[in-house]
Amino acid sequence: MSSLAERLARPEVLALEPFDIAANNAMAIPDAIRLDANENPFPPLIDGALATNVNRYPEPQPARLKAALAALYGVEPGNVVVTRGADDAIDMMVRAFCRPQTDAVAICTPSFSAYAHFVRLQGARLIEAPLTAGFDFAADPFLAAVSGERNLKIAFICTPNNPTGNEVDPNQVLKVAAALPNTIVVADEAYLDFSSTPSLAGDAARCPNLVVLKTLSKAYGLAGARVGCAIGEPDLMAIAARALPPYPMPSLSVDAAVLALSPSRRAVHQERVERLKTDRSRLAERLQGSPIVRRVYPSGGNFLFLEVDDAPALAARMRSMGIRVRFRPNAAPGGVRVTIGTDAENEALLNAFGVTSEPSSPRRAEVIRDTKETEIAVAVDLDRPRPRKIDTGVPFYDHMLDQVAAHGGFSIVLDCDGDTEIDGHHSIEDCALALGTALSQALGDKRGIRRFGFTLPMDEAQAQVLIDLSGRPYCRFEGEFAATSIGEYPTQMTRHVFRSLADSMGAAIHVKVDGENDHHKTEACFKAFGRALRDAIRREGDALPSTKGVL
Numbered sequence: 279m280s281s282l283a284e285r286l287a288r289p290e291v292l293a294l295e296p297f298d299i300a301a302n303n304a305m306a307i308p309d310a311i312r313l314d315a316n317e318n319p320f321p322p323l324i325d326g327a328l329a330t331n332v333n334r335y336p337e338p339q340p341a342r343l344k345a346a347l348a349a350l351y352g353v354e355p356g357n358v359v360v361t362r363g364a365d366d367a368i369d370m371m372v373r374a375f376c377r378p379q380t381d382a383v384a385i386c387t388p389s390f391s392a393y394a395h396f397v398r399l400q401g402a403r404l405i406e407a408p409l410t411a412g413f414d415f416a417a418d419p420f421l422a423a424v425s426g427e428r429n430l431k432i433a434f435i436c437t438p439n440n441p442t443g444n445e446v447d448p449n450q451v452l453k454v455a456a457a458l459p460n461t462i463v464v465a466d467e468a469y470l471d472f473s474s475t476p477s478l479a480g481d482a483a484r485c486p487n488l489v490v491l492k493t494l495s496k497a498y499g500l501a502g503a504r505v506g507c508a509i510g511e512p513d514l515m516a517i518a519a520r521a522l523p524p525y526p527m528p529s530l531s532v533d534a535a536v537l538a539l540s541p542s543r544r545a546v547h548q549e550r551v552e553r554l555k556t557d558r559s560r561l562a563e564r565l566q567g568s569p570i571v572r573r574v575y576p577s578g579g580n581f582l583f584l585e586v587d588d589a590p591a592l593a594a595r596m597r598s599m600g601i602r603v604r605f606r607p608n609a610a611p612g613g614v615r616v617t618i619g620t621d622a623e624n625e626a627l628l629n630a631f632g633v634t635s636e637p638s639s640p641r642r643a644e645v646i647r648d649t650k651e652t653e654i655a656v657a658v659d660l661d662r663p664r665p666r667k668i669d670t671g672v673p674f675y676d677h678m679l680d681q682v683a684a685h686g687g688f689s690i691v692l693d694c695d696g697d698t699e700i701d702g703h704h705s706i707e708d709c710a711l712a713l714g715t716a717l718s719q720a721l722g723d724k725r726g727i728r729r730f731g732f733t734l735p736m737d738e739a740q741a742q743v744l745i746d747l748s749g750r751p752y753c754r755f756e757g758e759f760a761a762t763s764i765g766e767y768p769t770q771m772t773r774h775v776f777r778s779l780a781d782s783m784g785a786a787i788h789v790k791v792d793g794e795n796d797h798h799k800t801e802a803c804f805k806a807f808g809r810a811l812r813d814a815i816r817r818e819g820d821a822l823p824s825t826k827g828v829l
């Protein structure tokens with residue numbers, strides 16, 4: 279017998295012919311006439327892009343998604359098996375390696391309920407290793423709980439743990455893997471994005487008996503698409519994948535996941551995770567003040583675990599208010615797990631916990647704008663000065679938009695993946711349109727904002743920008759540039775950018791610039807725009823700054 283995977287796999291699984299031979303052969307001939315799989319030649323009767331290729335069976339292991347996941351987690355595609363969510367990866371591992379009645383799986387308690395579910399479904403034996411009173415995971419007590427088990431095939435360790443939120447020291451996981459060379463240690467990193475713990479994905483790619491599970495359900499907002507993966511040594515992954523059905527990944531889900539993982543989305547995803555982490559701390563602090571909360575545990579997930587007095591009363595109140603949370607009395611008496619939601623959802627939750635809520639009307643927006651020429655994701659928050667992270671693909675323009683954010687005193691996260699190999703035109707214009715749309719959405723009904731203008735000198739140059747957030751787009755631009763470009767940035771685009779901003783913001787924007795140096799003149803325009811915007815968007819009370827009562 280050779281590899282660890284072959285030694286540990288169920289004999290039935292080893293005897294299986296891999297399912298995907300026929301599919302892979304068909305894939306090998308590009309544009310082949312596909313008469314091999316009894317598909318319907320006509321696309322389904324659904325709208326537009328959704329219909330593309332849905333009449334065809336998907337790739338068993340979609341190559342583009344696999345590559346995107348491998349890149350995301352810093353491993354090679356051969357280390358990745360794509361699954362319908364991490365749930366399916368749990369099932370796959372148990373079915374590939376555990377013989378019914380004979381083999382055992384160790385889990386921690388309390389932890390994610392799906393491990394025990396799939397182990398029971400397979401008829402394998404379940405060994406439960408309790409976590410400490412504070413829910414901490416430590417290798418030594420875990421190893422003591424499984425000592426003497428001869429057929430321990432898998433150990434699941436949830437990091438951070440669900441439902442209790444505690445982070446797990448990766449060295450403790452590696453210690454278990456080293457101590458149990460004939461057991462596959464599966465580190466479930468479903469919530470790792472929200473923690474400060476480093477990932478074990480790189481270790482899993484090298485270590486013969488370590489597997490890491492990942493999911494796009496939590497940090498990437500794709501729970502409904504069902505996309506996750508297992509990461510491990512290629513041989514182990516190939517044998518585990520035999521337990522999957524022939525075409526596990528729906529092509530619609532694959533397309534959604536590939537789009538969500540495209541480079542232009544990275545910065546906004548990261549910003550969302552940061553926001554959820556900040557909100558988690560804020561929420562934890564405020565829940566501590568609830569009259570019914572006994573304890574809030576520290577959490578590395580997008581949720582908090584609490585212990586409350588009188589859980590049944592809380593459950594009734596939650597029901598009457600239409601709020602769903604997860605009661606976990608088996609994890610701890612009065613245990614409740616609450617997910618971090620939007621500001622409004624969090625306030626409603628606090629209310630139900632008897633914490634007086636702070637009415638907030640956040641002025642934020644996220645805009646996605648994709649064309650054949652550019653893919654853009656932008657997030658703005660008008661009430662926070664940071665972060666400012668701008669990557670348009672045109673460095674000088676990054677600098678200009680950063681000036682708008684810095685002088686405007688608000689946060690812009692913008693990432694553009696555009697055809698800058700042709701020139702900057704599309705990226706510059708489309709970023710302005712996406713940013714303007716985001717600003718307009720963040721301003722909402724414009725309650726408390728004003729009309730404003732600003733004049734700004736910059737050495738010999740001078741720029742004046744007047745803004746009226748009137749709802750009526752109009753742009754006036756007075757000024758000429760001598761040079762055709764500044765770096766990769768064509769000077770004629772400045773006029774264009776302000777027109778695009780006016781159109782997408784629904785604002786009147788008047789720009790007047792003169793001077794000698796085109797760099798100074800351009801920069802003065804953007805800075806003055808930021809300054810004017812800073813004043814225009816400042817909230818002063820609740821009144822609409824218009825006699826019409828609507829802007």
Ligand SMILES: *Cc1c(COP(=O)(O)O)cnc(C)c1O
Nearest residue numbers: 363364365390440468493495506
């Ligand atoms: C949510 C969750 C999963 C499953 O994620 P899916 O990809 O949606 O199946 C796996 N493990 C843990 C600990 C989870 O909480």
